[in-house]
Amino acid sequence: MSVESNPTAPPAISPDEHRSRISAVQARMDEQGLDALFITSEDNFRYLTGFDAPVWQNLTRPRYCVLPGSGDPVLVLPSGNEIIARRTAPWIGDIRSWVAPNPEDDGVSLCIDALKAARGRHGRIGAELGRESRVTMPVRDFLRVREGVAPLELVDGDWMLRTMRMVKSPAEIALMRHVCQLVSSAFEALPSYAMRGDSEREVAAKFQIEVLRRGGEKIPYLICTSGAGGYPCINLGPGDHRLEAGDVLILDTGVSYRGYFCDFDRDFSVGEPSDAVKHAYDAVWRATEAGIAAARPGRRTSDVWLAQAEVLAEAEGKEVNREGFGSGRLGHGIGLRMCEPPSNSPIDDQVLIENMTLTIEPGLPFFVDGKDGPERKILVHEENIVITPDGGELLTRRAPREMPVIE
């Protein structure tokens, strides 16, 4: 067994970059009237500090970061986790710990103390409360913290961070390009290692092995589904169905490298695709082109949606319908989370800025004759891009113009 070594792989985010993030966030906090941020979720924690370890999988022990309006963050960690911080966030000096699990007080009083000490002129603390956020601690403990810091008020600080995180640095873009490229290679090679008779589970295992061999680090997300003449849904994990002639197969994956994600898919036909599948593939391929071209600074996510929706509507012989927008969006932000704001949706309207990263993800529903009448299928395409003055620049390697075939 061999894995590829890749000495040219880009480095993880540096402590200097974390320090400059902190300065930028603190300036924005003051504008937003926040004395401190109270952070509990893996991606925000990592964005601010660099803290990196698999421990977030263990939900018994929460971990906390308090960022005051000036100065370095305070980390409140279960004992043992200090070594992770010294190794992955060595620039942070103030680490407080408790022996966990302690059902009486799992870090709550340490958080209250750190938040009270950060009190400033605003009287407000930004927590992970709003849209698309997650508090990664028991809600009962969160409410205890809220009560314990009164009269300091907890308001949403997550959306402020999300909007800052939308725009990536050169180091972040390099990491995302790296993971997009290695996963592109694993997809391009798929017809050489997946074959008729393989179950979806076997194909999923082989694909993951390819990703790992090429340097992918974590594969938290893998769709792998197939069906005669098309698949019914983009959200299914692998099952026991074995590939046979006439099947359409999709894999859609979120792979991370030094914490940064790709999120894209590839479609394959087992044997020659039907005319209906060719038509759908052609439509989503062209819709992707239109979405990439529309993704320019100053335009909006709703424009990126519309550019794709027009191609899809034409292929369906319909008018664009801003109300009935299917699965809600045609792509989204990406970074330290696989799915970040914004959404390429008619109701989003985020203005695009240079160095934002997006997925472009059109899908076309179509019908095939099934044994009990017409069956609804969908074909979804996806690429990852970064916004440049000239439009979207691919981070992935573009999917083939014609649908790849598993012979």
Next chain:
Amino acid sequence: MSVESNPTAPPAISPDEHRSRISAVQARMDEQGLDALFITSEDNFRYLTGFDAPVWQNLTRPRYCVLPGSGDPVLVLPSGNEIIARRTAPWIGDIRSWVAPNPEDDGVSLCIDALKAARGRHGRIGAELGRESRVTMPVRDFLRVREGVAPLELVDGDWMLRTMRMVKSPAEIALMRHVCQLVSSAFEALPSYAMRGDSEREVAAKFQIEVLRRGGEKIPYLICTSGAGGYPCINLGPGDHRLEAGDVLILDTGVSYRGYFCDFDRDFSVGEPSDAVKHAYDAVWRATEAGIAAARPGRRTSDVWLAQAEVLAEAEGKEVNREGFGSGRLGHGIGLRMCEPPSNSPIDDQVLIENMTLTIEPGLPFFVDGKDGPERKILVHEENIVITPDGGELLTRRAPREMPVIE
């Protein structure tokens, strides 16, 4: 590239078993004075319904399950997810959906309606509020639901589910045994594929490839760390250090199969281990034996802790100290979550019942001479067991009596 097919692998949990879980939970709800449960987290959702898809990685779209005091659950899902439910939880008929993301109302009003309709004589709803729980939706939306269902009161219903989930069915134990066995094989083969000069990252990739080849489905957790004469901490992901003579290497992994986890580790010496490492390995091996023997119905998690702590204290030449219990516990529950209650801890005291599943996880700190003085190391051992009338029965294959060596 080949992956092993395994026709004797146990099946996923059946709809019949989900139905009987629902009946048992509903009986307990009535005892606890709960009219309904409001469920948002992947593992509780799957435990009650069978709903299974990779979509939980996407935090933009939450999903909800309302379990009334009698009758089937109601699923509130983002549009598109209905197909997942029909495929993986086909026995559930009442599915309500909305087009997500919708920042104005991401399923909140649908949840409020379903919860109000479940109102019964108790006036209380069990939510995921307490110890070791996670609400997997934005807290702002959770508070809107809480306000919207008033005067119905939201109280913790998670701990009730957790305690029921501690005791596993034969089908659950078969799935856990299956994943423990295949990961045991990947660990046993490690000295044949990991070698001096490999980086920790390369070893981690090779190990994951072995797990996937042998039928492991997901690998959300992988510790892989090493150091001269010992490693400093059990919680580090793989780094760039290359294995050399005198290193001690640990891999600790949470792998899942049909949703059920193993969580155990193996230690390796690169070349012959030092006397200090041999001493530590012998102590944690014997502490594990003691923990397994102590894990009998009617005894408590604190007894399982004490049996291990006595061996460790003796090896350190110390008295057992119930206050200073290191990392807080020596093992924990396991199932659909990698770390579930209870904890093998002096402050836990959960009474053991036949068919509970536990990890037995002793660790021994020790010191070696470093270039700047004594360096603290730790050696951690771990096995997974099921409680039987005769004591703990291994689900894993027991680690070797002598520390395995990478030549």
